[in-house]
Structure formats: C-alpha cells, structure tokens
Amino acid sequence: MPSLPDMTTPNLTALAGQALADSGHVQVPAPDAGQDALVEWLQRMGDNGLILGHRLSEWCGHGPALEEDIAIANQALDLIGQCRLWLGLAAEVEGRGRDADAFAYLRDAGAFRNLLLVELPNGDFGVTLMRQFLFDAFHVELLRALKASSDSRIADIAAKAEKEVAYHLERSADLVIRLGDGTDESHRRMQDALNRLWSYTGEMFLDDAVDQAMADSGIAPLPSSLKDAWDRTVAAVLDEATLARPADGWHHKGGKKGIHTEHLGYILAEMQFLQRAYPGARW
Amino acid sequence: MPATALPRTDLIWDWLSQVPDPEIPVISLTDLGIIRDVQWRGDTLVVTVTPTYSGCPATGIINLDIETALRSHGIEKLELKRQLAPAWTTDWITAEGRDKLRAYGIAPPVDGTAADGVLAGRVSRLMGGNLTIQCPRCGSTHTQKVSQFGSTPCKASWRCADCLEPFDYFKCI
Numbered sequence: 001m002p003s004l005p006d007m008t009t010p011n012l013t014a015l016a017g018q019a020l021a022d023s024g025h026v027q028v029p030a031p032d033a034g035q036d037a038l039v040e041w042l043q044r045m046g047d048n049g050l051i052l053g054h055r056l057s058e059w060c061g062h063g064p065a066l067e068e069d070i071a072i073a074n075q076a077l078d079l080i081g082q083c084r085l086w087l088g089l090a091a092e093v094e095g096r097g098r099d100a101d102a103f104a105y106l107r108d109a110g111a112f113r114n115l116l117l118v119e120l121p122n123g124d125f126g127v128t129l130m131r132q133f134l135f136d137a138f139h140v141e142l143l144r145a146l147k148a149s150s151d152s153r154i155a156d157i158a159a160k161a162e163k164e165v166a167y168h169l170e171r172s173a174d175l176v177i178r179l180g181d182g183t184d185e186s187h188r189r190m191q192d193a194l195n196r197l198w199s200y201t202g203e204m205f206l207d208d209a210v211d212q213a214m215a216d217s218g219i220a221p222l223p224s225s226l227k228d229a230w231d232r233t234v235a236a237v238l239d240e241a242t243l244a245r246p247a248d249g250w251h252h253k254g255g256k257k258g259i260h261t262e263h264l265g266y267i268l269a270e271m272q273f274l275q276r277a278y279p280g281a282r283w
Numbered sequence: 284m285p286a287t288a289l290p291r292t293d294l295i296w297d298w299l300s301q302v303p304d305p306e307i308p309v310i311s312l313t314d315l316g317i318i319r320d321v322q323w324r325g326d327t328l329v330v331t332v333t334p335t336y337s338g339c340p341a342t343g344i345i346n347l348d349i350e351t352a353l354r355s356h357g358i359e360k361l362e363l364k365r366q367l368a369p370a371w372t373t374d375w376i377t378a379e380g381r382d383k384l385r386a387y388g389i390a391p392p393v394d395g396t397a398a399d400g401v402l403a404g405r406v407s408r409l410m411g412g413n414l415t416i417q418c419p420r421c422g423s424t425h426t427q428k429v430s431q432f433g434s435t436p437c438k439a440s441w442r443c444a445d446c447l448e449p450f451d452y453f454k455c456i
Binding site (some may be wrong): 077079082110153155164167174 | 367370436454456
C-alpha cells in the first residue's frame with residue numbers, strides 16, 4: 001500500500017506513472033475514427049462466416065445423405081475458420097485486449113453485424129442450399145475484390161478464403177441446378193426457397209457510411225459494386241436450373257447495423273451457452 | 284545452446300520431413316508444403332507455417348507436433364509463425380508427396396483450383412469435361428464424384444466405376 005501523497009504538493013507525473021505501473025496494462029492509443037470503421041467492417045466479415053457456419057453446423061448428423069452431411073459440416077468449418085481470421089484481425093485493430101473468442105462468445109445480438117440472410121432458419125434442405133448459393137455468389141465476388149485491398153492483412157485473408165469459397169460456390173451452384181431442374185417436387189421446393197429468400201438478398205449490396213469509409217481508403221469495395229457480377233452468376237445458374245427469378249421489390253435490412261431478426265438470439269443462446277454459464281471456461 | 288552449436292537449417296528441414304501430417308500420416312509436413320521457412324534469429328529458431336484450410340482442425344496439432352519434434356532434437360528456443368500469404372494451394376504438395384498419397388489410396392490433386400474459373404470449371408465438369416481423376420487402386424479413369432467434400436476438409440469423395448471401390452480425392456483449392 002503506497003503512502004498517501006502530500007495533498008498540498010501533488011506530484012502528478014509520479015502519480016500517473018505509479019497508476020500506470022499498478023494497472024498492469026500496456027497503454028494502447030485510442031483508435032481514431034478510421035480504425036473504428038475498420039473494426040466495424042471486420043466484424044461484418046467475421047459475423048457472416050460465424051453465423052452462417054453455425055447455421056450449417058446445425059445440419060451435422062441430420063443431412064439428407066451422408067455425403068451431404070459431411071459437405072455441409074466441412075463448409076461450416078471453412079466459414080468458421082475464416083471468421084477466426086477476420087475477428088482475430090478485428091481484435092488486433094481494436095487493441096483493447098479482446099480476442100476472436102471474445103467477439104464470438106461475449107457480444108449480445110445487437111453487437112452482431114452479419115447479414116440477415118445468413119441468420120435465417122435452415123428450413124428444408126432446399127432453403128439451406130439456396131441460401132448458400134445466393135451468399136456464395138456474393139461472397140466470392142467480395143473476396144475477389146478484397147485481394148486488391150490496400151490493407152495487406154485483409155488481402156492475405158481474402159486470398160486464402162477465396163479459394164475455399166469458390167469451391168463452395170461450385171457445389172451450391174451444381175446442386176441448385178440439379179434440384180431446380182430435377183423432379184417436380186425438388187423444383188417446387190427450390191422455387192419456394194428462392195421466393196422466400198429473395199427479399200433478404202438486397203442487404204448484401206447496400207452501401208452505408210462504414211462501407212464508404214472502407215472504399216475511400218481502398219480497403220474494401222462498395223457492396224453495390226458487386227451487384228452486376230452477382231446478378232450474372234445468379235441469372236446463369238437460375239436459368240440452367242429452370243427457376244424463375246423473383247421480381248425485385250422491398251428488401252429486409254438492418255443486420256449490418258445490429259438490427260436483427262428474432263432468430264439470431266436463439267442462435268446465440270446455443271452458441272454462447274458455455275461461456276455465459278461458465279465464464280472463462282477452457283478445454 | 285551456444286551459437287556455434289546451432290544446428291544448420293538444412294538439418295532442421297530434414298527433421299521436419301520426418302513429422303507426419305496428423306490426418307494423413309503417410310505424408311510429412313514438408314511433403315504437404317506447409318513449412319514456409321526455417322531460420323535462426325539469434326539463438327531462437329523461427330519456423331514459419333501456413334495453414335492448409337482456414338478452418339483445418341489439425342492446425343493446432345501440427346504446431347504441437349512441430350514443437351515436440353524439434354524439442355526432441357534439442358531445440359530450446361522456438362517460435363512458430365503463421366503466414367497466410369501466398370495462400371497454400373494443392374500445388375504446394377511435392378511430387379514425392381503425391382506419389383505417397385496415391386500409394387496410400389488417396390488420389391492426388393490434379394492441377395488448377397476452383398478459384399481459377401468458378402463456373403467455367405463447373406460447366407466443363409458437367410459436360411464430362413477434362414477433369415479425370417484416376418482411381419488410386421486400379422488406375423482406371425472411369426471414376427465419378429460422389430461428393431465434393433470428404434472425410435477431412437482437404438478431401439472429396441469419389442468412386443471407381445470399374446473396381447467399384449470408393450476413394451478419397453485430395454481436392455484442389
């Protein structure tokens with residue numbers, strides 16, 4: 001216990017030095033506005049992978065065929081692996097002592113930044129596959145553009161993830177075609193899935209202030225700039241799948257700003273249970 | 284250990300070539316092409332490793348195996364560095380590694396990756412295009428894909444239409 005300082009002649013420099021030594025923390029410069037935007041954007045990248053990966057993992061042991069079960073679980077693994085890289089970088093840039101696990105397990109729903117599309121319930125196998133295809137087609141374009149990011153850490157992660165996601169798109173596009181152009185039953189289910197999910201696709205291409213800040217500094221493309229390439233992929237695959245593209249209209253949005261559907265809370269209740277019930281548990 | 288007694292890096296590469304991949308133990312970490320660099324920084328050995336897949340669950344075990352192997356050779360100060368770029372692809376697997384995979388019953392990857400030409404690749408495959416995977420058991424090229432994914436993140440499931448055996452194919456990324 002240090003003795004009380006003489007209140008009449010406080011030595012502020014010494015006191016500040018003592019306080020710093022006692023705190024045991026390395027002083028980290030406060031992030032400037034640009035870093036805040038970057039942390040926000042990195043959470044969007046990480047949360048899309050985390051939440052979609054978690055949704056896919058719900059199929060584990062329930063797939064319609066063993067091979068599909070394994071394929072879905074493997075994609076979940078890829079997405080969660082990418083999420084670790086994005087959220088790990090978010091933690092590093094933020095510089096407040098959090099790590100990727102703290103982002104994943106200790107934030108509440110309002111702090112998640114994923115697209116609404118990826119948190120929607122799995123539905124039947126057709127809905128899961130269609131959601132995967134619509135997202136994969138967007139994800140691969142985004143990663144391809146990010147390979148040219150002015151931030152080399154982001155370009156490196158994107159180059160790694162692009163290879164995995166291109167492979168995901170091959171599979172999801174193949175299956176959308178096979179099931180769309182399949183039996184009456186599979187065609188009907190794929191069209192239903194498309195109709196149901198369509199109003200959630202618009203959010204992928206909305207630009208906001210964070211996106212603008214990322215684009216201005218050459219870190220990431222504006223989401224709206226990816227729309228043409230996505231439209232082309234979707235048109236080609238739907239055409240081959242004999243599925244009708246729904247009319248564009250009103251779109252759901254909010255996920256990127258933390259306004260979510262009721263479904264996200266249930267995902268987090270399951271995903272975060274262990275860390276909430278036994279804080280700091282390790283294995 | 285004193286600086287004069289530091290083992291040469293080519294010797295360390297030799298040691299690492301004895302460390303098996305934890306999921307496909309028939310090939311070593313150097314066959315797999317995931318050791319990017321080995322060098323001394325002062326008296327600390329720095330080994331740079333790149334992950335195969337972002338989410339490969341073996342990554343932690345691989346680091347542990349590297350550490351165990353090098354410590355058993357008397358390395359005291361060791362640092363493992365992760366390097367993402369240039370991203371690992373199946374092209375990094377050595378020719379010797381490919382032979383070992385085939386002998387073990389896993390068809391080695393053919394050239395090219397999905398990222399090179401997403402839909403073009405898919406279409407050529409649907410049309411019965413140029414992608415032929417040889418059955419590692421009977422050598423037949425009369426084979427078909429069962430699933431794009433397999434028993435580990437790096438493999439796909441295939442089947443031979445001649446000998447009728449299922450086999451793993453080391454998928455291309």
